[in-house]
Amino acid sequence: MLRSKKSYPMKSDVRERKDAYILDIDLPGFGKDDIKAYLEDGYLIISAVRKKEKDRKNARYLRQERYSGAYKRSFFIGHQANQEDIKAAYKRGVLRLIIPKTEAKETSHNGMIAIA
Numbered sequence: 027m028l029r030s031k032k033s034y035p036m037k038s039d040v041r042e043r044k045d046a047y048i049l050d051i052d053l054p055g056f057g058k059d060d061i062k063a064y065l066e067d068g069y070l071i072i073s074a075v076r077k078k079e080k081d082r083k084n085a086r087y088l089r090q091e092r093y094s095g096a097y098k099r100s101f102f103i104g105h106q107a108n109q110e111d112i113k114a115a116y117k118r119g120v121l122r123l124i125i126p127k128t129e130a131k132e133t134s135h136n137g138m139i140a141i142a
Contacts, residue, residue, distance in 0.1 A: 036072065036099040047125045049101065054119035055092070061121060063114055063139040068105050070112070072121065073098045114141040 037052040053061060053074055061074045078094040106128050113124040121141070 036074075036097055038099065040101070045127055047103075047127070049123040049125065051099065051121045051123075052119060053097070053116070053121050056116075056119070058116050058141055061116060061141060063112075063121070063123065063141060065103075065107070065109055065112075065139070068102055069100045070103045070123070070125070071098070071100045072123075109139045112139050114139050116141050 039050045041048045041050075049070075051072060056074050056076065060076065061072070063070065063072045065071070074097040076092075076094045076097070103125055107125055111126050111128060115122050123139070
C-alpha cells in the first residue's frame with residue numbers, strides 16, 4: 027500500500043436540483059477499484075490512490091508530471107443521507123455522486139458507497 031503525506035486536490039463541480047445535489051469529480055486515469063466514497067460524521071469523503079508506475083527496463087523518465095499518491099476530498103452533507111441513498115457512477119474519468127434531498131433519518135451515517 028502506498029502511503030503519502032501529501033494529498034492532491036480533486037477538481038469538482040456541485041450542482042443543485044430540486045430533488046438532489048449532483049457532485050462531479052474529475053479522477054482521470056483511475057480504475058473504479060482505486061476510488062472509495064464513504065460517509066463519516068456528516069461528511070461525504072472521496073479518496074483515490076494512484077500507485078507509482080514501476081520502472082521499466084531500459085527506460086528512464088525524462089519528465090514525470092503525473093501525480094502518484096493519495097487524493098482526498100470531503101464535503102459536509104449533514105446527517106440526512108445514508109450510503110444507500112447516494113448513487114455513484116464512474117465513467118470516462120468522472121465520478122458522479124447523486125445525493126438526494128431528504129429529511130433526517132434514524133439510520134447509520136457511516137459506511138461505504140457502491141460505485142457503479
